[in-house]
Amino acid sequence: MGIETPRKPGLLFVARFLAALIVFYVVSALGPVNDHVVVPFTELVVSASAFLLRSVHQPIDVVGTVIRSPHFALDVRNGCNGVEAMMVLAAAMLAFPATLRSRLAGLLAGSAAIQILNLVRVGSLVWLGEHHREFFDFVHVGVWQSIVILAAVSMFVFWSWKFAEKPLAARS
Amino acid sequence: MRSSVASLVVVTCCTGTSFAAVTIAGRFRMQRMQSFLVAAGLAAFLCGASPALGATAPTLVELKQFAILGSSTVTSAGIATIPNGDVGVSPGTSITGSFVLSPGFAQRTPLTGDAALLISAQNDASNASTNLLAQGPGTTILAQLGGTTRTPGVYSFTSTADIANNNTFTLDAGGDPNAVWIFLVGSAITANTGSNVVFLNGVGNPCNVFWRVVSDATLLGLNFPGTVIAGAGGAGSVTVGNGANLSGRAVSLTAAVTTSGTGQTIGGCSAAPGGGCPLITVNPATLPNGTIGTAYSQTITASGGAAPYTFAVSSGTLPPGLTLSAGGLLSGTPTTIGTFSFTITATDLIDCPGSRDYTIVIAAAGPAGGGPAGGPTLDSFGLAILLVLLAVAGVFAVNRFTS
Numbered sequence: 007m008g009i010e011t012p013r014k015p016g017l018l019f020v021a022r023f024l025a026a027l028i029v030f031y032v033v034s035a036l037g038p039v040n041d042h043v044v045v046p047f048t049e050l051v052v053s054a055s056a057f058l059l060r061s062v063h064q065p066i067d068v069v070g071t072v073i074r075s076p077h078f079a080l081d082v083r084n085g086c087n088g089v090e091a092m093m094v095l096a097a098a099m100l101a102f103p104a105t106l107r108s109r110l111a112g113l114l115a116g117s118a119a120i121q122i123l124n125l126v127r128v129g130s131l132v133w134l135g136e137h138h139r140e141f142f143d144f145v146h147v148g149v150w151q152s153i154v155i156l157a158a159v160s161m162f163v164f165w166s167w168k169f170a171e172k173p174l175a176a177r178s
Numbered sequence: 179m180r181s182s183v184a185s186l187v188v189v190t191c192c193t194g195t196s197f198a199a200v201t202i203a204g205r206f207r208m209q210r211m212q213s214f215l216v217a218a219g220l221a222a223f224l225c226g227a228s229p230a231l232g233a234t235a236p237t238l239v240e241l242k243q244f245a246i247l248g249s250s251t252v253t254s255a256g257i258a259t260i261p262n263g264d265v266g267v268s269p270g271t272s273i274t275g276s277f278v279l280s281p282g283f284a285q286r287t288p289l290t291g292d293a294a295l296l297i298s299a300q301n302d303a304s305n306a307s308t309n310l311l312a313q314g315p316g317t318t319i320l321a322q323l324g325g326t327t328r329t330p331g332v333y334s335f336t337s338t339a340d341i342a343n344n345n346t347f348t349l350d351a352g353g354d355p356n357a358v359w360i361f362l363v364g365s366a367i368t369a370n371t372g373s374n375v376v377f378l379n380g381v382g383n384p385c386n387v388f389w390r391v392v393s394d395a396t397l398l399g400l401n402f403p404g405t406v407i408a409g410a411g412g413a414g415s416v417t418v419g420n421g422a423n424l425s426g427r428a429v430s431l432t433a434a435v436t437t438s439g440t441g442q443t444i445g446g447c448s449a450a451p452g453g454g455c456p457l458i459t460v461n462p463a464t465l466p467n468g469t470i471g472t473a474y475s476q477t478i479t480a481s482g483g484a485a486p487y488t489f490a491v492s493s494g495t496l497p498p499g500l501t502l503s504a505g506g507l508l509s510g511t512p513t514t515i516g517t518f519s520f521t522i523t524a525t526d527l528i529d530c531p532g533s534r535d536y537t538i539v540i541a542a543a544g545p546a547g548g549g550p551a552g553g554p555t556l557d558s559f560g561l562a563i564l565l566v567l568l569a570v571a572g573v574f575a576v577n578r579f580t581s
Binding site: 015016018019020023027076077078079083085086087088090091094095098101102103124127147150154155158159162163166167 | 573576
């Protein structure tokens, strides 16, 4: 992709952002994509989370997409795999005027960061469910959502200012 | 060895209990050896004084079908209810008074064509008496049983045994529904008016309690469990008082069995003639599934046999954390996820069994104790916030670079 000089750049960004989001959601909802990409990816997230927990000596058992500890189990469903957060961030990066290289770098770094964050999130939630179940809801809904949102927005702002800035500045 | 040495001597007593004696020995080997011997001796002494020796129920054979078996006569002064068992006499031929029998049971005398059966039953009673005596003397205890508690085992009385008026004698099965008690009474036994013999926590089978009485047994109390064999050492009769409940059987080897007053209930430990068992049904048909970490409680019941019933897991495994009481309460807090199949068998008063297979699925607990917790990275609200923030940030950034 090249670098654009739109007349109403803000509006165009929002339109592209929403369009990219729709495309991502439609594609991810397709049966074959869900079965052959999303589900295996979710299982990969489960395995990686279990590995993370075992590495800190937590007794973990994995059945399908369910991570079981002795007294608690967490089902890592489609919405729990960090894919939605990745898609939203990716849509924003794709909608933003930048070079192809900058976009690819942003997508890779942003997706990796979101996934690493999600692994820590899943692992911490299983640990909390096992040891301090009373804090599970608060940390799950309140703390980790805020962290993911802040992380995604921060990455986008950082990326758009540091990497997308140069081509735009050079062009203008 | 300059420092003190602790010698731990553990001796397993014949009753299955353990006694540990700890001695602190001195600096020298001889002192340690002496301490060891003292400790071992003390342990042996305490084991020897342990309250009970192992008791085994004798084989009753033909006697098993009788609730009352007299030698000379059997007499009911009023109306005696016999919930389960025959009423017989031999070699005497007289059964007088009113006995209310359960279907399938009968009054039997040598004149009713049951001579051979009755002779066998009397022989079995005599053999049972001999067997009980052979298991003794066990632990010798005081005559007065009122206010005391006895664990399963063999107990002897040098002379009489007595339960005072309105006193309670408790049999502590220690949770074992198959526990056996044998009491060897050197003379006569009297359970006085208002006295009561009970099982601690309701665990225990009256059919596993045996009283060998050398002379007379006079049972005037409210409840008295067991098979009473009187006249084991000479003339001895059994008298069951007004309104008394003898959960077992009354047998005299040499004299009469008599009910005084009225309203007695005698029996409950007798198999139907031929040894057949009724169909015992265990309920409920299915058990609800459980959740790990959440208290679980279900009551198992049985019907069709002679109450009370004793419940046990006869095969399979209960979910870890759950236990089944002898009374049929399945309870506890599951600790392990999985599917568990097991069979619960109910045994009635006369050892007739009935069983049912069960499967319980123990599910993982979510934060609210339901199924596995879901953990969406972002819920709808969080997703909306992220969308808005990214859109705003993007618009600002684009406008900044293009302005």
